[in-house]
Amino acid sequence: MLSALVAALGALLLPLTANAEPPPPFSEQTEVRAFIAAMHEQHGFDVAHLTRQFAQIRPNAIVLRAIRPAAVPEKQRSWQRYRERFLNPRRIAGGQRFWREHAAVLARAAAIYGVPPEVIVAIIGVETEYGGNMGSFTVLEALASLAFHYPPRAEFFRSELEQFLLMARENGLSPLGVKGSYAGAIGIPQFMPSSQRRYAVDFDGDDRIDLRASTSDAIGSVARYLQQYGWQKDAPIAVPAQVPGDASALIAAGIKPTLSVRELAAQGVRATADADRPAALIDLVTPEAATEYWLGFDNFYVITRYNRSSFYAMAVFQLAEALRERQPQTTLP
Structure with missing residues (x-):
């Protein structure tokens, strides 16, 4: 290299220091x-x-x-504070507008790469608020x-x-x-240069890749990135879980799904999900509040390949769900 x-x-x-020579x-x-x-x-x-x-x-x-790295003790990390940055009326409304304006491109990306429009929109929303802060x-x-x-x-x-x-x-x-x-x-989806060279696509057909000026290129590139990391079409991302006892060992095992829902249930984890599906236990900690537990599936792990943080992946997932729930259903004549 x-x-x-x-x-x-x-x-x-x-x-x-302020007095240092340039x-x-x-x-x-x-x-x-x-x-x-x-x-x-x-x-x-x-x-x-x-x-x-x-x-x-x-x-x-x-x-x-x-x-x-920010000098913030682990005990001060707050999921609720992090969540509020991305799950708020402004970002949800912006996502609805972005989806309406680029519905055809999002549908084409979903058809080619298997990634639902709401997930593509949510990643772009979390990364740059739909291209507004690149x-x-x-x-x-x-x-x-x-x-x-x-x-x-x-x-x-x-x-x-x-x-x-x-x-x-x-x-x-x-x-x-x-x-x-x-x-x-760089750009609307904030790709590092190596990711742009490896995963980005010319989705608007102008024979060049421009992630700053072409929303189509950005949409197609996000979808392809997730697909290349193993996105499973129509598969779940995460579900809430209950953990009555000490979950530290399961949390320490990491966010890559390795145990089935059935195996996790044998260790006291309760969740409504396919018993044979691999999952990982995710903890979302907020000081002075009860910890939220979720089961993250393979698609949740794929989102963490974009940003290796369970807070990030959950913010993307919940923003995507909020956008999907508010998206008006179109009907064919």
């Missing part, structure tokens, strides 16, 4: 010059051209602050900042930086002109 060629050089976190452009940094040389050797990039692009960006202190960071600068100045995940972000430059070249984009999140996620 390209990142291995430069990883050995190491990376130092930028000083983030960091030099990326083009002056030894690691970046090694990265540029590797991009030339492996992918044929022009060294001078790439150097000029890196000369126009500097390490971004806001990105480096944002990526650091991020304002220069993706090249954000990824370079994390690739060369955030040691805990430097290898991952160097790989994403490589994928981003390849993606930009393939789609005729200027790397300096692409905006996204502080972590380098």
Whole structure:
């Protein structure tokens, strides 16, 4: 992998104090010059051209602050607080509008990939509130900042930086002109560059993939992403569960379904579901409130491949259910 060629050089976190000297452009940094040389050797990039692009960006202190894990104790995590961010009247109404405006494209994606429209809409709603908040960071600068100045995940972000430059070249984009999140996620569905190259589709038929400007490409790409990770058409996502005793061992087993509903029932978990279906016990914790327990099935696990958080997957599921319940049923003449 390209990142291995430069990883050995190491990376130092930028000083983030107000009095720190502004960091030099990326083009002056030894690691970046090694990265540029590797991009030339492996992918044929022009060294001078790439150097000029890196000369126009500097390490971004806001990105480096944002990526650091929040110093919030586990006991303060709140499902109810998280849920309120996504299950609210504004986001539900926005999802209804988005579904109406793009009903034909959503129906086509569902027919091809087997993912229901409400799930596609809910993911886009959670990610960017239906394209309204796609991020304002220069993706090249954000990824370079994390690739060369955030040691805990430097290898991952160097790989994403490589994928981003390849993606930009393939789609005729200027790397300096692409905006996204502080972590380098792009467009209406917030795909990382590697995911865009691997899963995104030209769903509007214009011979290019544009996840920022083409809602059709975004819809088709979300559906294909979930399908490629194993989405099961017409299968359930999750159901409420009751756990009368200590559930810590089952929770520690993780969110990948490994036990059948019948096997979980033998350990005291009660839920209304197909006894033979694999499931995982999910806990949704809110301080000073009773923990919610759910059984998450394979499709719930697939949603966590988009964002590896049970809170995230449950927010997508519940927003999808709220949208489906409010979607008017059309009848054929």
